[in-house]
Amino acid sequence: MPSPDLAVIGGGQLARMMQPPAIALGLRIRLLAEGPDVSAAQVVPDHVVGDHTDLASLRAVVADAPVVTFDHEHVPPEHLRALDAEGHACRPGPHALLFAQDKAAMRERLGELGVPCPRNAPIASRDDLEAFGFPAVLKTTRGGYDGKGVWVVRSQADADDAFAADRPLLAEELVDFRRELSALVARSPSGEMRTYPVVESRQVGGVCAEVVAPAPGLDPRLADEGRALAERIASELDVTGILAVELFETADGRLLVNELAMRPHNTGHWSIDGAETSQFENHLRAVLDLPLGGTRARTPWTVMVNVLGGDVDDLEAQRAVVLAAEPDVKVHLYGKSVKAGRKVGHVTAYGDDLDDVLARARRAGALLTSG
Amino acid sequence: MPSPDLAVIGGGQLARMMQPPAIALGLRIRLLAEGPDVSAAQVVPDHVVGDHTDLASLRAVVADAPVVTFDHEHVPPEHLRALDAEGHACRPGPHALLFAQDKAAMRERLGELGVPCPRNAPIASRDDLEAFGFPAVLKTTRGGYDGKGVWVVRSQADADDAFAADRPLLAEELVDFRRELSALVARSPSGEMRTYPVVESRQVGGVCAEVVAPAPGLDPRLADEGRALAERIASELDVTGILAVELFETADGRLLVNELAMRPHNTGHWSIDGAETSQFENHLRAVLDLPLGGTRARTPWTVMVNVLGGDVDDLEAQRAVVLAAEPDVKVHLYGKSVKAGRKVGHVTAYGDDLDDVLARARRAGALLTSG
Numbered sequence: 082m083p084s085p086d087l088a089v090i091g092g093g094q095l096a097r098m099m100q101p102p103a104i105a106l107g108l109r110i111r112l113l114a115e116g117p118d119v120s121a122a123q124v125v126p127d128h129v130v131g132d133h134t135d136l137a138s139l140r141a142v143v144a145d146a147p148v149v150t151f152d153h154e155h156v157p158p159e160h161l162r163a164l165d166a167e168g169h170a171c172r173p174g175p176h177a178l179l180f181a182q183d184k185a186a187m188r189e190r191l192g193e194l195g196v197p198c199p200r201n202a203p204i205a206s207r208d209d210l211e212a213f214g215f216p217a218v219l220k221t222t223r224g225g226y227d228g229k230g231v232w233v234v235r236s237q238a239d240a241d242d243a244f245a246a247d248r249p250l251l252a253e254e255l256v257d258f259r260r261e262l263s264a265l266v267a268r269s270p271s272g273e274m275r276t277y278p279v280v281e282s283r284q285v286g287g288v289c290a291e292v293v294a295p296a297p298g299l300d301p302r303l304a305d306e307g308r309a310l311a312e313r314i315a316s317e318l319d320v321t322g323i324l325a326v327e328l329f330e331t332a333d334g335r336l337l338v339n340e341l342a343m344r345p346h347n348t349g350h351w352s353i354d355g356a357e358t359s360q361f362e363n364h365l366r367a368v369l370d371l372p373l374g375g376t377r378a379r380t381p382w383t384v385m386v387n388v389l390g391g392d393v394d395d396l397e398a399q400r401a402v403v404l405a406a407e408p409d410v411k412v413h414l415y416g417k418s419v420k421a422g423r424k425v426g427h428v429t430a431y432g433d434d435l436d437d438v439l440a441r442a443r444r445a446g447a448l449l450t451s452g
Numbered sequence: 453m454p455s456p457d458l459a460v461i462g463g464g465q466l467a468r469m470m471q472p473p474a475i476a477l478g479l480r481i482r483l484l485a486e487g488p489d490v491s492a493a494q495v496v497p498d499h500v501v502g503d504h505t506d507l508a509s510l511r512a513v514v515a516d517a518p519v520v521t522f523d524h525e526h527v528p529p530e531h532l533r534a535l536d537a538e539g540h541a542c543r544p545g546p547h548a549l550l551f552a553q554d555k556a557a558m559r560e561r562l563g564e565l566g567v568p569c570p571r572n573a574p575i576a577s578r579d580d581l582e583a584f585g586f587p588a589v590l591k592t593t594r595g596g597y598d599g600k601g602v603w604v605v606r607s608q609a610d611a612d613d614a615f616a617a618d619r620p621l622l623a624e625e626l627v628d629f630r631r632e633l634s635a636l637v638a639r640s641p642s643g644e645m646r647t648y649p650v651v652e653s654r655q656v657g658g659v660c661a662e663v664v665a666p667a668p669g670l671d672p673r674l675a676d677e678g679r680a681l682a683e684r685i686a687s688e689l690d691v692t693g694i695l696a697v698e699l700f701e702t703a704d705g706r707l708l709v710n711e712l713a714m715r716p717h718n719t720g721h722w723s724i725d726g727a728e729t730s731q732f733e734n735h736l737r738a739v740l741d742l743p744l745g746g747t748r749a750r751t752p753w754t755v756m757v758n759v760l761g762g763d764v765d766d767l768e769a770q771r772a773v774v775l776a777a778e779p780d781v782k783v784h785l786y787g788k789s790v791k792a793g794r795k796v797g798h799v800t801a802y803g804d805d806l807d808d809v810l811a812r813a814r815r816a817g818a819l820l821t822s823g
Contacts, residue, residue, distance in 0.1 A: 083489065086768075101472035104495045105724075107768060107785030107797070118454065124475045126497040353476075357780055372775040379750060397457075397478060404743040409728055414478030426478070 082127045085111035087369060088143045089121070090133050091152025094415040094424065095345050095361075096121035098353065102362035108369070113142040121152065123416045136160050143169050150322055150368045151344055154181045155224070172270065172321040172368035173343045180318050181343040185222040185251050191338055194317050196310060198338050199329070204250040210240055216255040219243040231287060256337060258329035262296050263348035264311035265325050267363035267373050274315060275363060275373040277356060279307040282327065282348045288422065291442070292385045294351045294378055297435060299330075306336055314341065323364045325349060347387065347424070352376075354411040354429040355383030380431040382438045386446030388426035390419040393452050396426065403428070403448040410445040453498045456482035458740060459514045460492070461504050462523025465786040465795065466716050466732075467492035469724065473733035479740070484513040492523065494787045507531050514540050521693055521739045522715055525552045526595070543641065543692040543739035544714045551689050552714040556593040556622050562709055565688050567681060569709050570700070575621040581611055584623040590614040591622050602658060627708060629700040633667050634719035635682035636696050638734035638744050645686060646734060646744040648727060650678040653698065653719045659793070662813070663756040665722045665749055668806060670701075677707055685712065694735045696720060718758065718795070723747075725782045725800040726754030751802040753809045757817030759797035761790040764823050767797065774799070774819040781816040 086103075089096045092114030100121065103110050112121055112128035122128045131138030133156050143149045143164060149171045161175035171178075180187040188201045202213050203222075210217065219240055221230035230248075233255060234240045243250055261284060265277040281296035282289050295304070307328055315324045325346030327339040349360035358366075358374025366373050393399045396414055403412060407430070414426040426449060430442035457474075460467045463485030471492065474481050483492055483499035493499045502509030504527050514520045519541045532546035542549075551558040559572045573584050574593075581588065590611060592601035601619075604626060605611045614621055632655060636648040652667035653660055666675070678699055686695045696717030698710040720731035729737075729745025737744050764770045767785055774783060778801070785797040797820060801813035 097475065100495070101475055104468065104472055105782065105784045106771065107787050109494065109787075122497075123480065124471070124495075124497065126494065126499075128497075366775065371772050372779050374775070375780040400477065401742050404737065404745070408743050409746040411476065413476045416478050416480075 082111075083109065084145045085109045085127055086146075087111070087148040087150060087365070088113065088146035089125075089150055089152055090139065090142070090156055091115070092119035092121040092125075092128065093152045094120045094417070096152035097124055097415060098345065098350075098361045098413070099365060100124045102359060102365055106362070106365065108365060111142060111146055113138060120415045120417050134160070136163060139164060140167075148172055148368050150364070151178075154178060154343065158182060174319065174321070177318045177320045178343055181341050183222050184220055184340075185249065187341055188251060188253075190318065191314070194313070196314060196338055197336060199256050200254040202252050204252045207237060207240075207244070210234070210237065210252060213252040217252045218255050220251050220253065221246060222249045222251050224248075229287075256329045257332045258337075259332050259334075260296075260330050261339065262299070262307060262328040262330050262336070263292070263325055263346070264307040264328060265323060265346060265349045265352075265360060266308070266311040266315045267323050267360070267367045267376070268312075268315040268320050269367045269373060270321050270370045272316070273367075273373050274312050275358075275376045276308040276311055277349065277352060277360070277376045278378055279304045279328075280348055280351065288389065288424075289347045289387055291387065291446070292348050292351050293435070293439070294355055294383045294385075300334070303330065303334070303336060310336065310338065314338075322368045323349065323360050350413070350427050351383045351385040351429055353413070355379060355385075355431050381433050382435045383429060383431040384435075384438045384442040385427055385429045386442045387424055388414075388428065388446055388449040390421050390423040390425050391450035393449055394419055396449060399449055399452065403445050406448055407441050407445040410441055412445070412449075453482075454480065455516045456480045456498055457517070458482070458519040458521060458736070459484065459517035460496075460521055460523060461510065461513070461527055462486070463490035463492040463496075463499065464523045465491045465788070467523035468495055468786060469716065469721075469732045469784070470736060471495045473730060473736055477733070477736065479736060482513055482517055484509060491786045491788050505531070507534060510535060511538075519543055519739050521735070522549075525549060525714065529553060545690065545692065548689045548691045549714055552712050554593050555591055555711075556620065558712055559622060559624075561689065562685070565684070567685060567709055568707060570627050571625040573623050575623045578608060578611075578615070581605070581608065581623060587626040588623045589626055591624065592617060593620040593622050595619075600658075627700045627710075628703045629708075630703050630705075631667075631701050632710065633670070633678060633699040633701050633707070634663070634696055634717070635678040635699060636694060636717060636720045636723075636731060637679070637682040637686045638694050638731070638738045638747070639683075639686040639691050640738045640744060641692050641741045643687070644738075644744050645683050646729075646747045647679040647682055648720065648723060648731070648747045649749055650675045650699075651719055651722065659760065659795075660718045660758055662758065662810075662817070663719050663722050664806070664810070665726055665754045665756075671705070674701065674705070674707055681707065681709065685709075693739045694720065694731050721784070721798050722754045722756040722800055724784070726750060726756075726802050752804050753806045754800060754802040755806075755809045755813040756798055756800045757813045758795055759785075759799065759817055759820040761792050761794040761796050762821035764820055765790055767820060770820055770823065774816050777819055778812050778816040781812055783816070783820075
């Protein structure tokens, strides 16, 4: 195999969706995949099967790759520091990625920067929780995602599962929010940044169900503030690639930072079909320090609906049904087997009329989820 | 490797550009590639290196693929008929593809259908040419493309090269045309059809240099006629997949059919970034008999400029230059080494103002061609 332009650690759908813009730009990806037929390994010829927690596997994959980037945030920080020390350009670097890996470190750093966050405190004991007060949201500081490792607690009894996990915990105030928003920015090592329109992210059971771009009826002042927050955090934390800042819009009209992700993010999937440059293309351009592309929406409204594993076992057979029902909805399947609640694809509709766009995307999503 | 959803014969840029929509739709391609690192083999993991003129290689690749389609029209007709007889679903089928492989057969059939064509006649001798008259365009009936195998002759002396080729020839009148147009249609085995807007194709030296979608200032009556011609030809010839009908718009305002291609076509590359559904996605949907997607343009104007091998040896290094100069132009590189005049990529710009769109696409194209 010729030398790759970059190595991607992790073979999930985010790595898979990097491949189409890599094909267009003539970029060669080398992939570290969890198995021979995981989502991204199906579409990236130059892949190595290995474990991202094994330093030898990481070293083998990044050997002749000038840049390393990630499908997920689960590479152990000590391995990232080792690769960095050995001269590999990890983007984002370990010093930045730490704040997406460790929620306590993230809250501490954002607090120092004066970025608005929910009130929060590290929790080492029942007494700490008592002192923090109820209701509270307890989170494991590492490894949680899609609602996993998160507990809403209104009493000490509610916190039994959280303490049983026996992992470092963070408490956050239970925010009275109007809705959830997301601000995405692409940032290059040279400091160039491009922010996407702020979107609304609608969650069900802690998992993103649908995204509306741009966030309907958002006060332009808050939209500007969301984009400025994303740019400020990306700069201060020296993020390279895509940074997703998940936000609460509070009932009293403020923005608070909920979570950070330093990779293409579910709330940016709308950009594949809806923006001038997709988040995946701009992630590649950013980590390779290539000039970034435009981030404007191509139509007034774009709606992305996640396809979670549901009643439809044979997604491929259902593809014809959904294309017949909604021929203009863009269907994205991840090549993953169906398990209940697993993200196995998404659909995107766009147009001038939000009600129509929303209805079409939801119909297509429902056909792939429930049949 | 799991069974593929379709086999693609030929590993050029057309097969390469089928892979992004295949990834989105969750379709697995198996490729017959001319070499281990040809354009499409770089991006399709399941590829076999072999020769498309060798029936055994073809059989090995299509073995467990329910559908077979093509990057080019060079598979020998007898091999296509053999695969067809063995039960493989070649799309387009040999009975259709013949008319894209053999210009004499195409002219005869279109003549029977009453489709407007330049005056033409098969040429077996100098006497035949004398009888046809001058000026004339002589073409080899098979194997010509991009201006190869085509001679404009104004005398018997001009025809020396054509006769020296010692291959069957066809003479056509030298059409007094205003410009060249192209009408693309996707057609499914079930008969569903979707036509793209008629575009203007600007050729230099017999090679497509740029495409403007839609064709500027085209009489709506001629646009309708072009689309209707494409649909009629696709139906009558039972084409499946994309059919490209290259047209002359004559000086006196008529349409004449110039060439047919039965695969995604250079004059449809604008659709990747410019249409609701790209020609590559609709080709896949058509050959798999999936419902077709919308073919409308997403913006008033889209311009595609070909990148032909020129003064720039290192396209990858030049990528940063063109993205810096034109961050919103979409760059498509084919992973091919640069040779003079070889198609190695294309760029696409879109927007509301044709002059601006044209200028941006040309600037980007020139930076990749001439530096």
